[in-house]
Amino acid sequence: MTYLLAVLLTICIWTVVAQGLVLVFGHGGVFSVAQIACMGVGGYTAALIASGYESPGLGFLLAPVVAAAVGAVIGLAAVAGAGESALLVTFAAQFVFEDVVTNLRGLTGGANGISAIPPLTVSGVALLDPPELLALTVPVLAVVALGLWALTSSPWGRRLRALRDNRHAAPAYGVPRTAPLVQAFAVSAGVAGIGGALYVATAGFVSPHSFGLDQLVMVLTIVVLGGQTRLAGAAVGAAIVVLLQRLPAYVSFGGSVDQHLPQFLFGLLLVLAMLLLPNGLLRERPSVRIEPRGDRTSQFTTWLSTLRRTP
Amino acid sequence: MTAVLSHGLSSGALAALFTVGIALAWRVVGLIDFHLPAVFVVAGYGSVSFQDLGLPLLPSAVLGVGVAAGYAALLFLLVHRPLLRRGANPDVVLIATLGLLAMAQATLGWVYGPVRRYPFSGVQATVEIVGFRFSAADLAAIGLAILLIPALLTFLRRTSLGLSLEALSENRQLALVTGVNEPAAQVLTYALVAVFAGAAGVVSGVVAGVDPAIGVGPFLVAFGAVLVGGHQSLVRPVVAAVLLQIVVALISWQLPAQWDRTVLFTAIVATFLTRRIVVRQVQRRRVTQLAAS
Numbered sequence: 001m002t003y004l005l006a007v008l009l010t011i012c013i014w015t016v017v018a019q020g021l022v023l024v025f026g027h028g029g030v031f032s033v034a035q036i037a038c039m040g041v042g043g044y045t046a047a048l049i050a051s052g053y054e055s056p057g058l059g060f061l062l063a064p065v066v067a068a069a070v071g072a073v074i075g076l077a078a079v080a081g082a083g084e085s086a087l088l089v090t091f092a093a094q095f096v097f098e099d100v101v102t103n104l105r106g107l108t109g110g111a112n113g114i115s116a117i118p119p120l121t122v123s124g125v126a127l128l129d130p131p132e133l134l135a136l137t138v139p140v141l142a143v144v145a146l147g148l149w150a151l152t153s154s155p156w157g158r159r160l161r162a163l164r165d166n167r168h169a170a171p172a173y174g175v176p177r178t179a180p181l182v183q184a185f186a187v188s189a190g191v192a193g194i195g196g197a198l199y200v201a202t203a204g205f206v207s208p209h210s211f212g213l214d215q216l217v218m219v220l221t222i223v224v225l226g227g228q229t230r231l232a233g234a235a236v237g238a239a240i241v242v243l244l245q246r247l248p249a250y251v252s253f254g255g256s257v258d259q260h261l262p263q264f265l266f267g268l269l270l271v272l273a274m275l276l277l278p279n280g281l282l283r284e285r286p287s288v289r290i291e292p293r294g295d296r297t298s299q300f301t302t303w304l305s306t307l308r309r310t311p
Numbered sequence: 312m313t314a315v316l317s318h319g320l321s322s323g324a325l326a327a328l329f330t331v332g333i334a335l336a337w338r339v340v341g342l343i344d345f346h347l348p349a350v351f352v353v354a355g356y357g358s359v360s361f362q363d364l365g366l367p368l369l370p371s372a373v374l375g376v377g378v379a380a381g382y383a384a385l386l387f388l389l390v391h392r393p394l395l396r397r398g399a400n401p402d403v404v405l406i407a408t409l410g411l412l413a414m415a416q417a418t419l420g421w422v423y424g425p426v427r428r429y430p431f432s433g434v435q436a437t438v439e440i441v442g443f444r445f446s447a448a449d450l451a452a453i454g455l456a457i458l459l460i461p462a463l464l465t466f467l468r469r470t471s472l473g474l475s476l477e478a479l480s481e482n483r484q485l486a487l488v489t490g491v492n493e494p495a496a497q498v499l500t501y502a503l504v505a506v507f508a509g510a511a512g513v514v515s516g517v518v519a520g521v522d523p524a525i526g527v528g529p530f531l532v533a534f535g536a537v538l539v540g541g542h543q544s545l546v547r548p549v550v551a552a553v554l555l556q557i558v559v560a561l562i563s564w565q566l567p568a569q570w571d572r573t574v575l576f577t578a579i580v581a582t583f584l585t586r587r588i589v590v591r592q593v594q595r596r597r598v599t600q601l602a603a604s
Contacts, residue, residue: 031402091531092576099573217413256421264417270410278403
């Protein structure tokens with residue numbers, strides 16, 4: 001039972017991180033690979049404050065704030081370059097994050113990371129076991145999902161999708177060219193920071209290997225498989241991917257194969273999903289129903305006109 | 312100082328080889344292929360395997376590049392081409408290539424293990440040219456760049472096959488109307504891309520060794536150079552790659568070696584953003600002048 005709860009806990013944490021990516025990638029149309037770096041920033045913030053100041057609660061609260069600030073800076077650079085440069089900027093962010101946490105040994109513990117992090121406590125009860133951690137993680141996941149749903153359903157979310165669908169036409173209809181995307185980066189990074197703090201609370205340690213390229217492939221698989229625009233898709237994708245990650249525990253092929261099997265399967269899933277299900281398991285639902293008259297351009301301009309701010 | 316410059320020059324030559332591969336794939340086939348780091352590594356491991364079989368240095372290297380070219384062309388036909396035929400958007404192709412990279416890294420890690428392999432580890436000779444000291448690997452990188460890049464440019468501009476690739480990159484519809492066989496041209500492009508990525512992989516293997524994940528860093532450096540130089544040209548990204556590596560070598564000279572990657576990526580992003588801002592300012596000024604006239 002405890003094992004099942006631990007699996008459920010892992011699914012919840014990866015759902016949180018993937019939902020942040022859904023906002024930037026699915027709704028903003030910017031392919032960001034900095035999500036794991038932002039998760040790492042949150043995780044290290046939580047770990048450093050918990051270890052250095054013996055205050056895990058403060059670390060948990062500050063993790064999304066610091067991650068969001070870092071995400072806003074990454075977003076500014078990514079959006080300023082536009083197009084394929086977002087890929088370069090976000091990848092650079094991932095590498096710089098890895099170098100910083102590995103090289104600043106005095107602060108982050110270097111490649112060994114930080115261990116024996118004090119656990120979170122609620123009303124004097126330390127959250128150590130999966131049932132107690134789930135009691136914290138499930139409400140956090142619910143709040144994150146509701147918050148992101150409210151954001152994506154709001155006029156702000158429609159502006160974000162307008163930029164995704166036509167980055168040149170949307171500004172002509174009064175949609176700011178960069179602000180919604182930078183804000184989306186900040187929110188997405190903040191959500192990843194929450195995921196990082198939850199990871200640290202669960203694992204009790206943190207190291208550069210916790211937030212590397214393997215985890216990046218994992219979160220991309222979750223989002224692509226579940227559906228790039230659907231928050232519920234992140235939960236479906238996370239469930240499939242986490243169960244696949246645990247496959248070697250049930251079906252063993254030997255040491256070396258077991259070690260590389262999850263990464264191979266994630267890669268295979270990414271390729272198959274793109275070949276067979278490019279929109280993922282859950283497809284995007286149109287937020288505004290447009291009457292089928294006129295050509296596609298006039299339909300798009302009709303939809304864009306709903307985004308105009310009333311004077 | 313001369314050691315720093317010769318290191319910058321050889322790293323620049325290595326990055327230039329990879330840059331040409333990325334720019335060629337982007338120009339002719341129209342995709343950014345994140346699977347190219349695997350092609351880079353496959354060439355390195357290929358040369359290691361042929362060396363293990365007892366082949367001498369040069370045939371092992373050539374066969375390693377050949378294996379990488381065959382591997383890249385096969386995967387292009389199995390994955391890239393079906394996606395391109397159905398008009399998949401660039402993000403879809405990009406994610407598929409990331410998946411291929413993950414699969415390749417896992418497979419190579421399983422076959423060869425996590426330990427870094429060093430092909431041609433016996434090659435330690437150094438040569439001094441005009442006060443600059445170069446290792447054999449440095450000279451191989453510079454020599455290959457000097458040999459292969461002009462050869463490719465000549466092929467693209469002087470042969471009918473090369474001109475058909477250029478035609479596809481300039482105007483795809485017109486090229487198809489004039490009878491260019493697109494699938495064949497794309498497979499040929501991929502084989503050429505793999506030759507450049509593979510050559511970079513083999514030479515890089517001599518310097519830094521080969522492990523499944525080693526191709527990602529050089530790929531991103533080369534990709535950055537393509538963004539800085541622009542993918543419409545093959546020459547400008549090459550110049551960007553060489554200059555970036557020399558500047559980074561000069562900056563890194565004063566810093567501990569473990570910060571090299573941070574300096575490199577910060578320099579690439581800063582150069583790219585500065586270029587983008589300057590280009591935008593120039594465009595705005597032109598529009599204002601046109602409006603005024």
